Amino acid sequence: MTTKRTVRIAMNGVTGRMGYRQHLVRSLLAIREEGGLDVGDGTVIWPEPVLVGRREHALRALAERHGLDQATAVSTDLDAVLGDDAVDIYFDSQITLAREEAIAKAIAAGKHIYTEKPTATGLDGALALARQAADAGVKHGVVQDKLFLPGLLKLKRLLDGGFFGRVLSVRGEFGYWVFEGDWQEAQRPSWNYRSQDGGGIVVDMFPHWEYVLHELFGRVESVQALVTTHIPRRWDEGGAPYDATADDAAYGIFELAGGAIAQINSSWAVRVNRDELVEFQVDGTEGSAVAGLRNCRAQHRSATPKPVWNPDLPATEVFRDQWQEVPDNGVFDNGFKAQWELFLRHVVLDEPYTWDLLAGARGVQLAELGLASSAEGRRLPVPELTL
Ligand SMILES: NC(=O)c1ccc[n+]([C@@H]2O[C@H](COP(=O)([O-])OP(=O)(O)OC[C@H]3O[C@@H](n4cnc5c(N)ncnc54)[C@H](O)[C@@H]3O)[C@@H](O)[C@H]2O)c1
Numbered sequence: 156m157t158t159k160r161t162v163r164i165a166m167n168g169v170t171g172r173m174g175y176r177q178h179l180v181r182s183l184l185a186i187r188e189e190g191g192l193d194v195g196d197g198t199v200i201w202p203e204p205v206l207v208g209r210r211e212h213a214l215r216a217l218a219e220r221h222g223l224d225q226a227t228a229v230s231t232d233l234d235a236v237l238g239d240d241a242v243d244i245y246f247d248s249q250i251t252l253a254r255e256e257a258i259a260k261a262i263a264a265g266k267h268i269y270t271e272k273p274t275a276t277g278l279d280g281a282l283a284l285a286r287q288a289a290d291a292g293v294k295h296g297v298v299q300d301k302l303f304l305p306g307l308l309k310l311k312r313l314l315d316g317g318f319f320g321r322v323l324s325v326r327g328e329f330g331y332w333v334f335e336g337d338w339q340e341a342q343r344p345s346w347n348y349r350s351q352d353g354g355g356i357v358v359d360m361f362p363h364w365e366y367v368l369h370e371l372f373g374r375v376e377s378v379q380a381l382v383t384t385h386i387p388r389r390w391d392e393g394g395a396p397y398d399a400t401a402d403d404a405a406y407g408i409f410e411l412a413g414g415a416i417a418q419i420n421s422s423w424a425v426r427v428n429r430d431e432l433v434e435f436q437v438d439g440t441e442g443s444a445v446a447g448l449r450n451c452r453a454q455h456r457s458a459t460p461k462p463v464w465n466p467d468l469p470a471t472e473v474f475r476d477q478w479q480e481v482p483d484n485g486v487f488d489n490g491f492k493a494q495w496e497l498f499l500r501h502v503v504l505d506e507p508y509t510w511d512l513l514a515g516a517r518g519v520q521l522a523e524l525g526l527a528s529s530a531e532g533r534r535l536p537v538p539e540l541t542l
Contacts, residue, residue: 158198159191160503163242165266167207167233167257168249169217172344173271177300178248179204182492184221192496200499204228207236233257237264244269244502250346252353255280262287267502268295269495272362274515276353278523281516286542288512296498296508297515299366301433303490307367309451309481310437310444314371318453319439322372325411327419329360329433332426333403336390343423345391348399355401357382357525360421362518364409366510367435373412375521377536380407382529385424407525408534445478452478516540 164183168174183202186192191199206214206229214229223229230236237245237260245261247254247270255275258268268288274297275281288295301307313319334341346352347359357380368375382402389399404422411417431447444453460477494510501508517540528535 156197157193159201160198161201161203162244162499162502163203163205163239164244164246164269165205165207165230165233165236165242165261166246166248168247168253168271169204169206170208170210170213171248171250174248175217177489177491178246178271178495179206179217179221181489182495185489185492186496186499192499194500194504198503200503202495202499205230205236205242207231207233233260237261237266243267247271250344250353251276251358252346255284258284259287262291262293262295265291265293267293268512269298269498270296270512270515271298272515273358273519273522274512275519276358278516278520281512281519282540282542285512285516289542294498294502294508295512296494296501297510297512297518298491298494299363299370299510299514300490300494301363301367302370302510303488303493305449305483305487306431306446306451307371307435308487309483310435310446311371312484313442313444313451313453313481318442318444318455319437320441320456322413322415322437322439324415324438325368325372325417325419326436326438327364327367327417327421327433328429329419330404330422330425330427331432333423335386335388336394337396341389341391345389345397348386348389348401348403349397350401355526356403356421356423357405357529358519358522360405361407361522361525362515364407364417364419364421365518365521366514368409368411368417369517372415372417372437374539375409375417375537376412377410377534378407378521378524378528379409379534380405380525380529382406382526385422402526405525405529444481451481453481454478513540513542 169179191201193199208214211231218228245266333343347354382405385404390396407419409417434447436445442455500506524535
């Protein structure tokens with residue numbers, strides 16, 4: 156006999172790219188399609204989304220498309236939803252600029268918090284949220300989806316198995332061409348390219364790099380970045396031209412605890428000549444690996460070729476063929492869903508959960524220091540954060 160434990164989740168920003176596709180459809184609705192989250196002790200956690208937003212017709216259309224109850228699953232009144240004792244969790248995937256205020260309200264209303272990154276636009280705000288949540292005794296989690304990607308899980312397996320020996324360096328390449336919006340529609344929202352609206356590649360991507368580097372290789376101890384706007388003029392969703400005031404590329408170097416050095420290029424003005432939209436090459440004394448979203452290839456010390464530099468001759472070997480595919484050895488679920496499941500278990504079963512608002516604040520801190528480093532033209536230490 157199973158007990159159904161319903162968890163009501165107010166989802167704010169669910170009409171957006173991330174909120175709809177990854178969090179509603181691929182995570183919470185996917186869990187429902189599987190019959191709920193069976194936690195193994197006879198309890199099944201049943202997520203019950205409440206779609207919150209500004210545009211009622213858009214929310215109703217989503218509810219209808221996915222068979223959610225129009226009367227109870229849609230609201231344009233955030234305060235009323237937060238005042239409803241039946242709501243357990245507040246989830247935020249709004250534009251970044253709108254997040255801090257809404258989360259602060261939700262904590263004050265005693266809700267558990269789950270949120271997209273970055274948690275705030277500045278470190279002070281991000282830390283204030285972490286402190287407020289700790290004082291209120293609510294549970295809190297921040298999306299760190301890249302950790303749950305198959306490629307990075309396989310990379311983690313290599314690290315845990317001691318494959319690399321001493322890790323020397325990490326090289327990350329992230330990015331793709333985001334169309335300007337004039338002759339082909341842009342494939343990302345225009346607010347991303349306006350700093351006054353919370354946009355910018357550093358604010359967007361450095362939080363990801365912080366937790367990836369920290370969790371896999373060591374805490375980021377210093378940052379040196381060169382940040383720029385390669386494409387200064389873009390066209391918005393309505394076809395109107397605007398000044399792209401936010402940075403669209405960042406070239407960063409990070410010193411990590413333990414001595415490894417990471418270098419990550421992030422750009423929305425680069426054309427892809429790699430296997431995946433993000434790739435990390437890790438070089439260690441015993442072996443190297445290249446991990447992307449899904450795949451991971453490795454080359455052991457014993458199988459390392461010995462190229463000799465001679466520009467007079469064509470390359471004598473196909474270097475990319477000399478890597479070995481790391482097998483899946485398991486089934487990987489959607490990363491967002493996997494993290495949601497852990498958070499739901501944290502809320503219901505009190506299981507430990509480390510990816511919280513303080514972890515989120517570390518991401519915001521790295522973004523802030525990355526921008527400062529670029530503006531000042533120098534390398535900056537990254538102080539350890541405490542509550
Ligand atoms: N984890 C990841 O990999 C990842 C990837 C992309 C974006 N994100 C984060 O997710 C958040 C949402 O990004 P997105 O790409 O889904 O954006 P989006 O523009 O597609 O969606 C934004 C959502 O916020 C709502 N919103 C609330 N207040 C608004 C306002 N004042 N103006 C405009 N929209 C408003 C919109 O209606 C919409 O539902 C951002 O904070 C972003 O950093 C995370």
